[in-house]
Amino acid sequence: MxxxxxxxxxxxxxxxxxxxxxxxxxxxxxxxxxxxxxxxxxxxxxxxxxxxxxxxxxxxxxxxVYAGPDWTVEEAAAAMARGGFRHLVVLDGREVAGVISVRDLMRVWARQHSPTGV
The missing domain is CATH 3.10.580.10 (CBS-domain)
Incomplete structure (x- = not known):
């Protein structure tokens, strides 16, 4: 911050x-x-x-555009694609919980689509 x-x-x-x-x-x-x-x-x-x-x-x-802590990876990716941005601030109520980046989404996608799950 x-x-x-x-x-x-x-x-x-x-x-x-x-x-x-x-x-x-x-x-x-x-x-x-x-x-x-x-x-x-x-x-x-x-x-x-x-x-x-x-x-x-x-x-x-x-x-x-803010994400909630309960958003799925798919919801975050869709919001980022719609808005054309690479970072998404996550709010838990009025508090900043973190930021999701395109790199974070790629990491999750790669892990989910890896034959070994790593």
Missing amino acids: VGPEHTLRQAARMMSARRVGSAVVIDPDSEGIGIMTERDVLNAIGAGLDCDVERTAAHLTWDV
Whole structure:
């Protein structure tokens, strides 16, 4: 998780350190939960913006589709395909329970379709 006032460089460092492609952004001054992805950082760099000055709040997605903790893998995959995104924030009530990525879905699919189940 990162805050809306973190710089893009700080967010990128945290995501890199955890080897993830997204970070949940919680703004304590608002009701929303947003998501910052590696693509958001890449787009800012590509536009020539200064990653040490730009704040995550200006480069994240607030219009997030949330999954519930009881969603099936198929439901998560369908929502991601419909929305055209690679990360899905999982909420348990109002609390962030985690993030599902396309990589997570591929891992589950591969395990289910492997002859050895591994």
